[in-house]
Amino acid sequence: MNQKPSNAFIAASWIALGAGMLGFLIGLWRAEMQLNEKGYYFTVLMFGLFSVISVQKSVRDKLEGIPVTDIYYGLSWFCTILAIVLLVVGLWNATILPSEKGYYAFSFLLALFGAIAVQKNTRDAKAVTTQKDTSNTQ
Secondary structure, three states, X not given: XXXXXXXXXHHHHHHHHHHXXXXXXXXXXXXXXXXXXXXXXXXXXXXXXXXXXXXXXXXXXXXXXXXXXXXXXHHHHHHHXXXXXXXXHHHHHOOOOHHHHHHHHHHHHXXXXXXXXXXXXXXXXXXXXXXXXXXXXO
């Protein structure tokens, strides 16, 4: 990577992450669910965000020739899929309106996409900065 992501893409990525997370969390805050249900959905969101960042990092590391163990790579993918499955199972069995289920599903997916894009942009910007620093010292 030799080009920094555009400011528009960086902003769009942060907006996607913020809108997905905030939408999901505001929905939980206002939901008429028991606290343990809210805790379940909150944990699934945090688990999903962490796992997609881990997948993005391990995929990028492999592409750049940075060693990644197969077990970590596989575990990252497994956790991402598991987070999505856990959300689907929770929503499938929830006693909420179908429109609410859709709201949680799409805000969750938007947050995951935003997390991946923010991680990518952060890494790309760091790579460009490091590359410029290296070329300036030579």
